[in-house]
Amino acid sequence: MPRKLISVSTIDPETGHISMRRSHPWINNFNEYIISSCRSNMDIKFIWTGSDTKALVYYITDYITKTSLSFHDTFSLIQKSITSFKNVSDQTETESAIERSRKLVLRCYNTLASQQELSGVQVASYLMNWGDHYTTHKFQGLYLIQTEIFLQTELNELRIKQNLEHASHDVIDDDNVFDDENTAAEDDNEEKFQIQSTENKNNFVLVNTRxxxxxxxxxxxxxxxYDFVSTFYKRKMNATDAKYLSKSSTTEDPQGIRKGRPPNQRFPFQEQHPQATTYLLTEYSEAHIPxxxxxxxxRHDREDTKERYSRALLTLFVPWRSVSxxxxxxxxWExxxxxxxxxxxxxxxxxIENIQLLHECKKDRDEHLLRVITEAQTENDTIDPELVIPSRNMRDEYDDTSDNEDLLELLGNLNEYTTNALNSAKKTTENIYIEETIEAVEKVGRFTHTHSKHYY
Structure with a gap:
């Protein structure tokens, strides 16, 4: 990304922002000793404010957890494999559908595997059979929005029932009517269930975390x-579990005097649960992160999503059995x-504070990127409206689009409106660009000692 030319290094006393001297638009900030030691590209920045720190933390975390191949790259590679598979000349018509399917899946897998970037650590991990990833914690998924929608539906039904009772007495209080503005948006997030068996293996019921x-x-x-998902999991009951629960219902210590590690705590479901007689809750040996x-x-400070924010916190962090x-x-909800x-x-x-901190890190990251793009503008220091990230306030609260897609779109616009404009104006070839870069580095005067000879 081209940077703004700066003749003299300056420090803004109000913001603490340091503007390093730059004689060429394609040179990043660098430290002569670090770049000489590492012998690689670098872009160094002094972290002066808390917002810069949060932006840096979010950027690093997002960078190291990104996938090696994006979805559109994956689909393009699969399409290429399918096209190649159709054009294979040695494929005969006598092959069965199963054999053709096997070859197609194998070809797609080989195409994707050939495009994966593997580090030395990953290769060593595969060779030692240590698995393909490492995490410091264990995780458990939770479809929070589905539980929220269930509670919202229950609340709406109670309100409708109350309004009907008032209407039967010719008393309608408009202040007690709460219209759910997000009903249409929630249609795509309907509650989903799993089909599992009961005590009678021929009978099946619908269950989920809620x-x-x-x-x-x-x-x-x-x-x-939140603590429920973090601490407990459901599993099928066996004879040992039934004995444990029967002892738990008496005054006798369920663990008693026994050798070895004490068993994990187990709890039965209420009778209303469709699997109360066949399943139970067991405590994790190690807490999971939902x-x-x-x-x-x-964010808690967005006016248009305060109801959703309040509903989500109540659903997650306040004990409940019904919406009442x-x-x-x-x-x-507020x-x-x-x-x-x-x-x-x-x-x-x-x-909850960490959730808000994550939003602040995202916001500071976006503002930092916007500031870098603004500094890269070559005319009148104005920024093209096409490069501005859309405000989160203008989006639907249930928009599940990743922030990474916003950045990809922004950088795509940057390449289209900024880089192309700069290249078309200069009309330089690659060789001329390299010569200008070397000349600019020499003008900086930081590496004059590399040309001097030392005699010992």
């Missing part, structure tokens, strides 16, 4: 959904959060 949490044991009544699938929790535990019929926030534990508040 059902498991809603009909958890009475002993776990004060645990919130990963939210679907639309993420929005979280929000009254004549109450909105007021419900204010009246029930004392039920949220200190650990949960730390998680």
């Amino acid at each position: 059902v498991d949490y809603q009909y958890r044991s009475d002993t776990l009544s004060k645990i919130c959904l 990963i939210l699938y679907g639309p993420q929790i929005p 535990d979280l929000c009254d019929v004549n109450e909105n 007021d419900a959060l204010k009246s029930r926030q004392h039920h949220i534990s200190a650990d949960s508040w730390n998680i």
Whole structure:
């Protein structure tokens, strides 16, 4: 990305921003000693403010966790494999459909594998049979938005029932009518279930995490959904579990005097659970970190998503069995959060603060990128409107588009509107560009000592 030319290095006393002297638009900030030692490309920046720190942390985290191949690259490679497979000359008509399918899958896999970039650490890990990834924690997925929609639907039904009762008495209070503005947007996030068997193997029921949490044991009544997903998992009951639960229901110590490691705690479901007699809850040996699938929790300072924000926090961090535990019929979600926030534990508040911190890191990263692009403008220091990232306030709160796609679109626009304009104006060849770069580096005067001879 071309940078703005700066004749003299300056420091802005108000913002603390350091503008290093630059004699060529394609030279990054560098440190002569580090670049001489590493002998590689670099772009160094002094981290002066908290916003720069958050932008840097988010950028590094996002960079090291990115996938090696994007979706559009993957689909392009698969399409190439299919086209090549169709044009194979030695393929005979006598091959069965299974054999043709096997060859197609194998060709697609080989094409994708050949385009993967593998580091030395990955290769060594494969050779030592250590797996293809490493994490410091264990994770468990949670479709939060589906549980929110279930609660919202229950609340809407209670409000409709109340309005009908008022209408039967010719009393309609418009202040108690809450229109769900996001009903149309939530249609694509309907609650999904798994089909599992019951005690009778010929009977099947629909279950999911929400059902498991809603009909958890009475002993776990004060645990919130976040801690529930983090601490417990459901599994099929066996004879040992039945014996454990029978002892737990008496005054006798369920663990008793026994050798070895004590068993993980187990809890039955309530009778209303469709699998109460065949499944139970077991505590993880190591706590898991819930990963939210679907639309993420929005910022708390956005006016247009305060209801969604409040509903998400209540669903995750306040214990409940029905929507009445979280929000009254004549109450909105924002007021419900204010009246029930004392039920949220200190650990949960730390998680909520980290969620907001993540949003701030994203915002600072986008602002930093925008500032870099602004500095790269060559005419009147103005930025092309096409390069501006759309405001999050203008988006639908259920838009699940990744921020990475925004940056790809922004950088694509940058290449189209900035780089091409610069290249078309200069009309330089690659050789001339290299010569100008070398000349600019020499003019800086930082590497004059590399041409001097030392005698010992």
